[in-house]
Amino acid sequence: MDFTPNETQKLIQNSARDYANRVIMPEAAAIDREERFPREILKGLADLGLMAVNVPEALGGVAAGSVAYSLAMQEVARACASTAVTMAVTNMVGEVIATFGTEEQRQKYNPRLADGSFAAGAFALSEPEAGSDPGSMRTTARRDGDSWVIDGQKQWITSGAHAGVMVVWARTGDRESLPGTRGISCFLVEGGTPGLKVGKAEDKMGIRGSNTVGLTFEGCRVPSSALLGEINGGFKIAMMALDGGRIGISSQAIGIGRAALEESVAYAKDRKQFDRPISEFQAIQWKLADMQVELDSAHLLCMRAAWLKEQRRPFSREASMAKVFATEAANRICNRAVQIHGGYGYTREFAAERHLRDVRVTTIYEGTSEVQRIVIARSVLS
Numbered sequence: 001m002d003f004t005p006n007e008t009q010k011l012i013q014n015s016a017r018d019y020a021n022r023v024i025m026p027e028a029a030a031i032d033r034e035e036r037f038p039r040e041i042l043k044g045l046a047d048l049g050l051m052a053v054n055v056p057e058a059l060g061g062v063a064a065g066s067v068a069y070s071l072a073m074q075e076v077a078r079a080c081a082s083t084a085v086t087m088a089v090t091n092m093v094g095e096v097i098a099t100f101g102t103e104e105q106r107q108k109y110n111p112r113l114a115d116g117s118f119a120a121g122a123f124a125l126s127e128p129e130a131g132s133d134p135g136s137m138r139t140t141a142r143r144d145g146d147s148w149v150i151d152g153q154k155q156w157i158t159s160g161a162h163a164g165v166m167v168v169w170a171r172t173g174d175r176e177s178l179p180g181t182r183g184i185s186c187f188l189v190e191g192g193t194p195g196l197k198v199g200k201a202e203d204k205m206g207i208r209g210s211n212t213v214g215l216t217f218e219g220c221r222v223p224s225s226a227l228l229g230e231i232n233g234g235f236k237i238a239m240m241a242l243d244g245g246r247i248g249i250s251s252q253a254i255g256i257g258r259a260a261l262e263e264s265v266a267y268a269k270d271r272k273q274f275d276r277p278i279s280e281f282q283a284i285q286w287k288l289a290d291m292q293v294e295l296d297s298a299h300l301l302c303m304r305a306a307w308l309k310e311q312r313r314p315f316s317r318e319a320s321m322a323k324v325f326a327t328e329a330a331n332r333i334c335n336r337a338v339q340i341h342g343g344y345g346y347t348r349e350f351a352a353e354r355h356l357r358d359v360r361v362t363t364i365y366e367g368t369s370e371v372q373r374i375v376i377a378r379s380v381l382s
């Protein structure tokens with residue numbers, strides 16, 4: 001067993017760390033405060049190849065693999081969770097198109113996602129009435145001559161107002177003969193397509209620099225070439241994409257948790273009470289120790305899932321295990337970080353407060369913790 005990153009992985013990790021430390025981290029508090037979509041920072045990530053880490057070079061990516069992607073994501077999330085989730089979804093959209101797209105679709109969209117010509121990609125699965133249960137979605141796409149016409153509503157779409165291309169799921173089969181997840185197809189819709197309306201940005205607890213919107217499709221016409229994959233085969237694409245996406249969100253949570261731990265260590269060494277640094281109190285030391293144990297455990301679970309994906313072996317259960325553990329552990333870690341900072345941790349003066357708000361969503365999106373446990377239990381019982 002070798003835990004040392006190879007040369008490519010180290011290169012990607014180091015360039016992500018350097019950019020995160022130099023450019024992203026100094027802006028993170030302002031991005032949060034101003035709810036600023038960090039367009040220039042995202043372009044910088046694209047220039048480093050970090051918007052298409054696991055996409056073939058022929059399509060503009062750096063083909064560095066899933067482990068390298070996870071390491072890069074951790075570095076970016078350690079600096080700014082909002083930037084990280086935008087990067088995560090864009091990478092996921094690029095991978096979906098590279099994996100399931102026709103050559104024409106790949107050539108049309110992958111290079112632009114990779115080089116930052118598109119500020120971001122978006123993944124439009126959830127709806128107001130269909131979250132954990134995407135099989136209950138109501139958005140439809142009907143064939144009309146050489147086009148598809150999409151009608152319906154999507155909810156919670158990350159980067160929906162900025163995306164150059166969105167992967168959109170819609171019902172193409174009739175509910176009677178193809179109920180639930182069977183009659184769903186997948187389409188590539190460009191930002192600004194007539195008939196696509198972007199709703200107002202959600203006023204969120206955290207990741208306030210990431211854009212989250214509802215989308216309304218009213219007679220939104222796309223060419224027949226916009227169908228991604230097989231007709232009525234869209235659900236499989238969504239599930240495969242989300243398996244990979246869960247590695248991304250585990251990595252995001254680990255990055256946020258790492259920032260919280262590092263800041264807690266620095267604060268505990270600096271802050272004095274009862275004439276000594278609080279780091280000398282065992283109550284604080286044990287919190288720090290637990291934070292480190294949980295972070296390392298999360299990292300190992302995440303690395304295993306990423307490695308399996310890279311080996312093209314089944315990784316669905318492992319990705320869910322990584323996600324449920326890493327995101328819940330990171331929530332505990334960020335909560336402890338606020339405790340270690342005392343009253344100051346409850347103010348915007350210290351990043352611990354932002355980390356706790358940012359990390360909260362990680363147990364919710366890309367499948368809630370409850371949904372991950374369903375996936376794991378099914379596998380355990382099978």
Ligand SMILES: Cc1cc2nc3c(=O)[nH]c(=O)nc-3n(C[C@H](O)[C@H](O)[C@H](O)COP(=O)(O)OP(=O)(O)OC[C@H]3O[C@@H](n4cnc5c(N)ncnc54)[C@H](O)[C@@H]3O)c2cc1C
Binds near residue numbers: 126157158
């Ligand atoms: C900031 C943000 C960004 C997002 N970005 C995107 C995006 O880019 N694209 C996208 O498509 N979606 C996105 N989402 C949506 C996200 O994936 C959903 O919020 C999530 O899947 C949960 O769906 P829901 O909110 O409708 O909750 P619900 O499904 O209504 O769940 C509510 C509660 O019930 C629980 N529950 C539901 N079913 C079961 C069950 N069978 N057993 C046990 N418990 C259950 C859930 O775990 C949860 O605790 C985003 C959400 C947020 C908050």
